[in-house]
Amino acid sequence: MKKVLSEWQSYSAMSEFLESYYWATEDDDLGSLLGSVTLWSNDGELFDQAISDDWHTFFVDVSDESHHTLFQSFQVVKQFVNEYLPDITVATPVSGNLTYAIRTICDMAEVQRNQDPIWKNWVAAVDWVTNPNVEPVNESPFLKTGQSLPNPKEKGFRQNQFPIAKVLPVPRPEIPMGPSLEKVDLTQSYYAFVKFLQHYYQVSDDSELGNFL
Structure with a gap:
């Protein structure tokens, strides 16, 4: 049986997926975007409501079903990065390469897609957010200027954090x-x-x- 995701499960997977590349590179463009993607208000809603509204628009644009397959959810991610990351010609190398890789993966045949490390990281992010033993937290993991990475055991740092991406997107041709x-x-x-x-x-x-x- 194929795994399907709700609108906010796919959003959470997108957040973890992009964060894994941020923590691997501390890329400025990804950091700027994730500052809005991962910041929540006290009432449990996204601080940037425009992102919430756009995600819903992208989600129903791919399919009007209430739940999407892994590939359909990844197509939503493609629309999201196309809209929110800088144009690929002026983006930082990591963001530009990642945007290009996401677009390319959406055009691949399933057999080829399943071998791609970027796609495998997406599947891992989906498995992470749908794991009942992972406790979601509504807090931003970003540090203030000049701070060093905190000890994971310190209070306030995210526990059970999705792993840092091990394979970065290759430069686009x-x-x-x-x-x-x-x-x-x-x-x-x-x-x-x-x-x-x-x-x-x-x-x-x-x-x-x-x-x-």
């Missing part, structure tokens, strides 16, 4: 630029053509276009 920004060569135009079609395939899931790609 660079499209070679020609001598003039006003003209593109054959290789550049081919890459642009493929990316153009991939975009429409992602939003339409058209089988003929998928077979062509």
Whole structure:
């Protein structure tokens, strides 16, 4: 039986998934985003209600079912990082590479996807948040400027924290630029053509276009 996630289970998995890369790298873009993603108000609601509203929009955009499969939930993550992380061309290397990897994984066949370390980390995050022995906490793990990492045994630090990511996303391939920004060569135009079609395939899931790609 395939595992399915509620809207907030998938959100919690997304939070742990992205946090694992933040703790591995202390990437500024991920840190800025997670400062809002993981901060809760005293009434148990997200401090940034816009994120909550957008997550719901992305969730129902993928499927109007109340629970999503692991892959459907990952497609929600893709929409989320596309919206909330800086544009891939100006993002920090870690955030840009992670955004690119998430997009690429969503286009993979299932067999290929299951071998990808980024996908495996997503599955691990899902297993973590759905484990009944893991106690969720509504607090931000981020430190004030100048603080060092606290001892996990100290009061106030998150217990049973999801592990730090062991495999970082590989750099996205660079499209070679020609001598003039006003003209593109054959290789550049081919890459642009493929990316153009991939975009429409992602939003339409058209089988003929998928077979062509």
